[in-house]
Amino acid sequence: MKAWSEIKPLAGKSEAPAPDVWVRLRALRSSDGRIIDFECLDSSPRARHGVLRLLPEKGQHLLDEAPWVGECSLFDACVRVVERQVPAMERVSRQTPAGVTWVQARMAPSEGGLTLFLEDVSNQASAERELRRDRDLLNAVVESTTDAVFVKDLLGRYVLLNSAAARAFGRSAEEILGRTDAELLGPQAAAATVAHDRVVFESGQTGTYEDADGGPGFGNIWQSIKGVLRHPDGKVYGLFGISRDVTVRRRQEEEREQEGRFRERFIGVLGHDLGNPLAAIRFSAAALLSRETLTPEVRRMLQRIDSSAERMSRLVKQLLDFTRARMAGGIPLRPSDVSLEEVCRRVIGELELAHRSREVHLEVRGDCHGFWDEERMAQVLSNLVANALQNSPEGTPVSVRLEGVESLQRVEVHNAGAPIPKSLRSQLFEPFHASGNGPGKVARGGLGLGLYIVAQIVQAHGGRVDVSSSLEEGTSFVILLPRSVPAPAGTVEESEARLEPDFAHEGNAARS
Incomplete structure (x- = not known):
């Protein structure tokens, strides 16, 4: 089990392609017994064609006809195979007019020498480089995100995680890998996230959860997305998760809700308390307006008072309706x-x-x-x-x-x-x-x-x-x-x- 930064691409099973060329070589030794070159005893018809050309023909020496073999590690590998009588495989590169060519060499020891099989793997090497580049980019993204990213096996054990997930637990990746949430947090604290995992495994569907106990670590509120991992044949072999710490956002939302409820309660109390004095003002204005002895100027002033009080009464009624709609279950009706x-x-x-x-x-x-x-x-x-x-x-x-x-x-x-x-x-x-x-x-x-x-x-x-x-x-x-x-x-x-x-x-x- 590895941390996220150590993940490697999985190679698919395929039949090994037939080698492009082969050469049977006999070791040539110096007076002190060291191998200094190889003589070609036999070769395939294609040995001197294509990107692998310039290999020796029968009777020719390897380093004379193919000096590039000595410029890389291939010659030394051939020497080791002959001396140790153990097969080996080596991947080397050579420069050609068409560019860099990657060659995979397989060496099998034989009496007095070896047989060298050479295969052009330039396309495969290019694909592997692209795969490594994509893997490195993905690793960089996963490691850079502040979200906790992790993978669990069917038993709930962590098999991959990024640095943010490790920080959520307050432990190193090595302390977390291979262990379950119950082992890391305790059965009671891990109950919620284990329940989420079970639902995802049983349904096979990706789910989103948000609670204080449903993510990695403890003490925070997590918004987690969890889904299953499948083999190409559809068989489930694990679970992935992406968890975001939303503690600050949730607390801010709760504070805003509390402030909103306080404002609405204040508005309701204010509207209710203003009703009685406004009614008294309108009653007094109406009583004064009923007098016939008022001068025109005083009557206009009283009418203005009554009009303003009426407008204020309408506003108070709106405030009370607002409070009923928001806090009392809706506008009351008398149908x-x-x-x-x-x-x-x-x-x-x-x-x-x-x-x-x-x-x-x-x-x-x-x-x-x-x-x-x-x-x-x-x-x-x-x-x-x-x-x-x-x-x-x-x-x-x-x-x-x-x-x-x-x-x-x-x-x-x-x-x-x-x-x-x-x-x-x-x-x-x-x-x-x-x-x-x-x-x-x-x-x-x-x-x-x-x-x-x-x-x-x-x-x-x-x-x-x-x-x-x-x-x-x-x-x-x-x-x-x-x-x-x-x-x-x-x-x-x-x-x-x-x-x-x-x-x-x-x-x-x-x-x-």
Whole structure:
């Protein structure tokens, strides 16, 4: 078992190719018995052709006809084979006009000399060099990454790992290799990662896990990807893993979540505590405005106080709705039989008083009765129509279309003008965002909660809201609602008997 840096490529099984040439040689010795050259006794017909040419023919000497043999280690290898009478194999290179040629020599001893088999392995050597280069690059990447990379066998023993994995355990690679997680961490601490490994082995599928006990080492939160290793025949022989330390990220996320919950709780308390003093201000202003002895200037001041208090009350109501949606399980509902047409006409009438220079057209088709929360639906329509009036040019109308489609109620609010920027659309129904014609634009006097509350109320009714916006077509908010509120799911405040909606009325198209 080896560390990652020691991994070597596995050679596949194949038949050895036939040697290109062979030469039978007789040793020539000096007066003191040393081998100084070899004489050719016989050779294959191709001995003097191709990249291996310039080998001796019968009667010729090896070093005279092929001096390159003496320039490399091949001659010395031939001498050792003859003296030791032991076969050997050597890989050498020689320079040719076509470039460097790699030759594999196999030497078999014989009486008084040896037989030399030579084979051109240049292509194989080139492939091996490329394989070594790829292996070195892979090793460099694996060793450079901060992720822990490891391989286990079928018994869960570590057989390969990089430096990051060793650091995670706080041990050297030699101390880890050949041991299991239970041996390294203890059975209890290793239980989670062993369970993950078992699932991967049994399913044969790559899995992703994130927990405090599912990676190498201990004391950190790991995000691990694990999968099986297979032989070419499909048989599983091991498991690989890549683990990333996400401790800092997870802790930051938890801190942000805690801060978010604190902010939402603070907003809820603030909104609740502001309700009573605002009610007292409006009550006092109304009482003073009822007096007939007020001077015009004082009356204007009281009206301004009442108007400001009313606007603040709306903001407080939005804050309370935001808190309910985020912390209390959703917007609470009080469903009853509702005529959406009547609700819409009332809302339009109120908004036209505040926008006397603007026109709001209403078109009604089909049955618009349903079992909804009347006050909440008025809030939805008021927010959408007010939003359309605020974000459309003066002199252009806003249109509202109500259409009963079998079991669904369709509501569309349309206005002309500049489209909503694409960069804002993905966040349009998030809190503290608005549909204004610029990044982060919020309507005057608003908190950017209007569309968020619209979406929450529609979702509480079991419906959905979509938006489309372009320069040519303008902006349209479309709501699709079921005829009745779905199963309460903790959002319906009063558990009254469910009433079947009355669909006997036939809706006729009407305009206002």
